[in-house]
Amino acid sequence: MTTTPHSTDLIRLTAAEMAAKLRAGEITSVDLTQAHLDRIEAVEPTLNAFLHVSAEEALTTAAEVDKIRVAGGAEAEKLHPLAGVPIAIKDLIVTKGQPTTAASKILEGWMSPYDATVVEKIREAKLPILGKTNLDEFAMGSSTEHSAFGPTRNPWDIERIPGGSGGGSAAAVAAFEAPLALGTDTGGSIREPGAFTGTVGTKPTYGGVSRYGAIAMASSLDQIGPVTRTVEDAALLHELIGGHDPKDSTSLPEPVPALVDAARTHDVAGKKIGVIKQLATGEGYQQGVLDAFxxxxxxxxxxxxxxxxxxxxxxxxxxxxxxxxxPSEASSNLARYDGVRYGTRVLPEEGPLTIERVMGATRAAGFGEEVKRRIILGTYALSAGYYDAYYGSAQKIRTLIQRDFDAAFEQADVLISPTAPTVAFKMGEKTDDPMAMYLNDIATIPANLAGIPGINVPAGLSDGLPVGIQFLAPAKEDARVYHAAAALEELLGGKGEVIWQQIPDLASSSVDV
Incomplete structure (x- = not known):
């Protein structure tokens, strides 16, 4: 007879532990999923990590998994190791049957007619999808304060930001609303929220996980990846969503490497770890971050x-x-949101009803200030007379950065740096200073420009707030970052510094969001 632990105990397990208990018949997926739905109901008035909760769908999937396991036989043996473990999806990744808004008024209420490839894989593996998580509008931001549907708050301190753009996924995992989540990383949008919330976040090698169905911001930089509380959990999810996809022209033709094996190997003896001179010191780095590093x-x-x-x-x-x-790529990608083909349509208040005027009224009302700022900047950089001076020069710098990485990896197996120069800052502290906000990405951006894998792993606290450490590896060598991150996680955990177990209880807190 199955004995169900208290829901608080269930949600504080790792995803790997949840999966093991499900396979052993010690818990059911319905109980596990309901425990997370109860947690969401309790803390969402405080956090605002979710834009949509899909309780009915999640419980239906959970019941299906339980039924298969009870029946046993070949179908039960074929279940994915994570089957029955709930997951949350960043609301930049399209999901059939659930709204996908990119946290923008211009897509408010939009229902995708298809699933992203990663969502297809999650459904096939029978992970209950709890819902869609909040983000900076169209992934443009470093704090999740630029969502059209209100900011997400950091579980460690609700007066602080959770990072961005994927603050909703990171906050949900940190607050035990979900054991697993998906995010997207264009310039650090998985790793930086990981640093600010004490979670693990991975940016895979560009092309290692299909981008089909991820709403594009900057197509040469965007990458879907896992958000979890442990390195092993991230590897389990990465192996599930990774692999070649013929629907994505940038997808790599190689199979997914053995990431879980790498995450379970903690020996770093003899490994060369390179400290990046430009990312390990300098103006703007808080002393507590440097101490943890x-x-x-x-x-x-x-x-x-x-x-x-x-x-x-x-x-x-x-x-x-x-x-x-x-912004150049974003200005091109966001041109499709015109009020004509799909999404919100706003009619001009007066004057003739032309397509141009409908487009202007729709984009003026539908886009937030940060999105408009980046569209203007990108359009200017691509304009005649300025293309070579700005966009062309930036691409040359990108090539130099890739060459610097190549030279660095000749000297080291992996590279290491702080993930962010500071701990999570207070809500509203940088919203009026775009440059100060952009500087949060200083350590994470190079990996996206080069297309290489990176991972954030929690590495201690500074003034009671998490500090993250970033590992980077050559393209297609994602296993190296999991190995290094798992080793550090084990070393720090052995000293009793398991960061995610120290997150404050939020059930008694509330703020207006």
Whole structure:
């Protein structure tokens, strides 16, 4: 007879532990899913991590998994290891039967007629989908304050931001609303929220996970990836969603590497870990972040790793290059939101009813200020007379950054840096200063420009707030970042510093959102 643990105990398990208990028949997927739905109901008035909750669909999938397991036989044996473990999806990834808004008024209420490839894989593996998570509108932001449907708050301190653009997914996982989530990472939108919320977030190699069905912001930079509480959980989810997809022209033709095996191997003796000179020190880095970073280096050194410094001089120009390439691609991608083909349509208040005027009225009302800012910047950078000076020059810097990475990986197996220069800042602190907001991405942007894999792993607290450490590896060598991150996670966890177990209880907190 199955004995169901208290729901609070259930939601604080890792996804791997949940999966093991499901397979052993110790818990049911319905109970597990309901426990997370109860948690969502309890804390959402505070967090605003979800834009849509799909309780009925999630419980239907959970009941189906339970039925298959009870029946046993070949069908039960074929279930994916994560079958029955709930998951949340960033609302930038289209899901049939649920709204996909990109946190924008211009797509409010829009229902996709198809599933993204990653969602298809999740449905096939029978993971109950809890709902869609909040983000900065069209993934444009570093704080999840730019959502048209209100900001998401950090579970560690509800007066602080959870990072962005994928703050909803990170906050949901950190607050035990979901054990797994999907995010997208264009310039750090998985890794930076991971640093601010004490979660693990991975940006796979560009093309390693299909982008089909992810609403495009900057097509040469965007990448879907996992958001979890442990490195092993991230590897399990990454293996599920990864692999070649003929519907994505940028998808790599290679199979998914053995990421879970890498995440379960913690020996770093003899490994060379490169400290990126340009990303490890400098103006803007808080002392608490640097202290946690240096403590992580000491732990890796004591475990037998060789720590070397690598010089990547082109990284000094990465931020400027990114904020020309990204808005240029975004201005092109967002041209489709015109009030004519789909989404919100706003009619002009007066004057003739022409397509141009409908487009103007729709985009003026449907896009938020940050989206408009980036469209204007990108359109300017692509305009005649300025293309070579701005966009073309930024692409040259991108090539230099890729060459710097190639040279660095000749000296080290993986590279390491703080994920963000500060801990989570207070709500509203940087919304009036776009440049200060953009500087949050200084350590994460180079990986997107080069298309290489990166992962954030929690590495301690500074003034009671999480600090994240980032590992980077060459393209297609995602297993290396999982190996290094799992090793650091094990080293710090062995000292009792399991970050996600220290998250405050939110059930008694409430704010107006």
């Amino acid at each position: 240096n403590s992580s280096l000491d732990a890796l050194r004591e475990a037998g790793a060789e720590i070397v410094e690598v010089d990547c001089p082109s990284f000094d120009y990465a931020l400027g290059a990114y904020y020309l390439i990204m």
